[in-house]
Amino acid sequence: MITKKRLLASAALAMLGVWSFGQAVGQGNMAPASPAPKFGASIDSVAAVDTPQRLPALPAAIRTRADALFTDAEDVGQTRALLVLRDGELIYERYGAGFGADSKLISWSMAKSITAVLTGFLVADGQLSLDGPAPVAAWQRSGDPRGAITLRHLLHMSSGLEHVETGDPVWQGDTVTMLFGSAADDMAGFAEAKPAAAQPGEIFNYSSATSVILSDILADALTPSNNPDARRDAMRDFIGGRLVEPLGMTSLTPEYDARGTMIGGSIMHATARDYARFGEFLRNRGVVNGQRLLPETWIRFMLTPSPKDAGYGGHIWLNRKRPAGVTPALWPDRGPNDLFACIGHQGQYIIVSPSQRVTIVRLGVTTDDQFPELRRHLADLTEAL
Numbered sequence: 001m002i003t004k005k006r007l008l009a010s011a012a013l014a015m016l017g018v019w020s021f022g023q024a025v026g027q028g029n030m031a032p033a034s035p036a037p038k039f040g041a042s043i044d045s046v047a048a049v050d051t052p053q054r055l056p057a058l059p060a061a062i063r064t065r066a067d068a069l070f071t072d073a074e075d076v077g078q079t080r081a082l083l084v085l086r087d088g089e090l091i092y093e094r095y096g097a098g099f100g101a102d103s104k105l106i107s108w109s110m111a112k113s114i115t116a117v118l119t120g121f122l123v124a125d126g127q128l129s130l131d132g133p134a135p136v137a138a139w140q141r142s143g144d145p146r147g148a149i150t151l152r153h154l155l156h157m158s159s160g161l162e163h164v165e166t167g168d169p170v171w172q173g174d175t176v177t178m179l180f181g182s183a184a185d186d187m188a189g190f191a192e193a194k195p196a197a198a199q200p201g202e203i204f205n206y207s208s209a210t211s212v213i214l215s216d217i218l219a220d221a222l223t224p225s226n227n228p229d230a231r232r233d234a235m236r237d238f239i240g241g242r243l244v245e246p247l248g249m250t251s252l253t254p255e256y257d258a259r260g261t262m263i264g265g266s267i268m269h270a271t272a273r274d275y276a277r278f279g280e281f282l283r284n285r286g287v288v289n290g291q292r293l294l295p296e297t298w299i300r301f302m303l304t305p306s307p308k309d310a311g312y313g314g315h316i317w318l319n320r321k322r323p324a325g326v327t328p329a330l331w332p333d334r335g336p337n338d339l340f341a342c343i344g345h346q347g348q349y350i351i352v353s354p355s356q357r358v359t360i361v362r363l364g365v366t367t368d369d370q371f372p373e374l375r376r377h378l379a380d381l382t383e384a385l
Contacts, residue, residue, distance in 0.1 A: 043090060043273050056091055065381040066092050069362060075373040077347055077366030080105060081272035084385070085359045088280055095272075096364070104251055105363045107268040107275070108344030111254070112211045113302075114243070114278065115264035116155055116315035119214055120298035121242050123151070127221045130301070135217060138192045145196045151217070153200045154210050155314040156306035160198035161191075163207040175208045179266065185258040188216035204308035204323075211265030211315065219261055231260030246288055247281055249274040266345070272361050279342070279350040279359035282316075303340055317341050331379035339382070347374050351382065358385050 058066075062084075069079045080099045084092035095103070107114070122128045128135075130151050139146035146161070153159045167173025174194075177183050183190030191209035198205075215235075223234035235254070244252055251274045255267040270278075282302075286294030302314035311322035317329045319339040329343055335353070342350040347366030352359050360382065366374050 043085075043276065055093060058091060059384075062381070062384045063092070065377070065384045066094070069374075069377050069381070070094060070096065072373070072377065075370060076377050077364055077370045077374060079362060079364040081361065081363040083272050083276050083359075083361040084381075085276055085280065086385070087357050088359075093272075101271060101273060102251075104253060104269040104271055106344075106348070107270065108266050108346060108348050109208065110275065110342040110344040110348050110350055111263070111268040112208075112265055112315045113282075113342040113350075114252075114254075114268060115211050115214050115218075115262075116302055117243065117281075117294060117298075118218055118239065118264075119151065119155065119315075120294050120302070121238075122218060122221050124295050124298060128217065134213075135220065136192050136213065145199065149200045151214070152314075154214055155302075156201075156308070157204055157206050157210060157312060157315075158201050158306065158308050159205075159207075159210055159213075160196050160200045160202055161194045161205075161207070161210070162197040163191075163194060163205055163209055165206055165208060175266075178209055178212065179263070186261075187212045187257045187263065188259070188261045192216070201307065204306065204312065206312075208265035212261065212263060214315075215262040215264035218264075228256075228258060228260030232256050232262075235260075235262050242293070246291075246293055247274075247277045249277050272363055275350050275361045275363070276359055279352050279361065282340075282350075283352045283354055283357075283359055313340070317343050328375070331375060331382075334379050335382055347371070349378065351378065353382060353385070356382070356385055358382070
């Protein structure tokens, strides 16, 4: 007889492959902002291609290293989309069989960086405070150590809350329980009920549940209603007005739990071109078509190394060396010091290198044992640019 636990395990494994969110990145001194690209013209005016021949001619070294992300599938996994932009203009675009410019592909943990930007909008509006106590009702009881947790702690993955991101076996991790198990109907309630395991700011603990807590805080700031439809509508309107419409990210589709909380740590969908738009938004430090949408101070916060892990900023990975014994996410020994990335499970990447004026989007399916080769291939491509 197939038990409920085995069914859950099979579902989780099918959805996640081998669950590993612990791939990191690095970042350092930021280059001056480049002129903002003309979103919607520079990307949409280029016809979708399955091979890069129709785009401007590239040096052989660049084309070879880009193509290798498709041809070396045994080493790096399946690449479903690869885009390279320089100064906001597509110079390489290729898709795997069955995928194209209109294909919506899952973000996995790249969603965390989008959640961070949404948080920045509300902080800039004065509706939230970066360093005040996080407005989570369950933490406000007298003597509760969680009352000292701030948005800064949450964005730095240093809240101190108990959390197991990757279980062994996989179905025993908190992330699988939250996304696919008994806590799926109220993900934020599950995450916010976790006890304190350390003082806020004491340790770095990568947590998809933390991003769901941020999503809950955002929804509460946008509407007083507890009605799931009202919460979803408020978040959709907010995202549409502050991110989707100004950037032209019309394919961006976040998912929500039954309570109407956005799954801001792992489950959004968009086309490769729209992920590239988000990367360009970050490369241009919150400016689109000459208009500043996000304060420079928030971009600077996101791209400043967190105190407990220099390879992580404010819900984004940085090209800095991580603590001893921790797996790198990018390539701090090879890449520019200002390079940073949104990184998701199974090898989803939005890589931004401001000093090179470059944004790279790679989407696909990579297993844990293939990650070192995938990182090497991406480092080779970045280096060639």
